[in-house]
Amino acid sequence: MSLPPLTPEQRTAALEKAAASRKERALVLTELKQGRRTLRELLDSDSAIVRRTPVRTLLESLPGIGKVRAGHIMTELSIATSRRVQGLGARQRQLLLERFETTTA
Numbered sequence: 001m002s003l004p005p006l007t008p009e010q011r012t013a014a015l016e017k018a019a020a021s022r023k024e025r026a027l028v029l030t031e032l033k034q035g036r037r038t039l040r041e042l043l044d045s046d047s048a049i050v051r052r053t054p055v056r057t058l059l060e061s062l063p064g065i066g067k068v069r070a071g072h073i074m075t076e077l078s079i080a081t082s083r084r085v086q087g088l089g090a091r092q093r094q095l096l097l098e099r100f101e102t103t104t105a
Contacts, residue, residue, distance in 0.1 A: 051086035
């Protein structure tokens with residue numbers, strides 16, 4: 001199935017929208033890394049950008065967590081590597097919050 005052809009104006013608008021989304025996601029993740037936002041705040045967020053962010057990317061943005069450690073945490077908590085924030089179950093959210101609130105307290 002091929003995508004419908006876009007006019008140059010539609011293509012430009014889509015590219016601008018995608019760039020704005022990437023910029024907003026980068027800002028949110030930077031704020032998390034710098035401690036200006038908390039994991040709880042992001043998990044409870046109604047922002048479409050945050051909800052579509054992969055959990056692994058969110059974990060990697062936490063201070064002291066890299067790609068390998070994020071992978072281990074997700075395996076330990078039974079979270080699929082492709083899971084996005086909006087797809088987390090209540091139990092998975094609770095486990096993530098317990099894990100990181102006790103570590104940072």
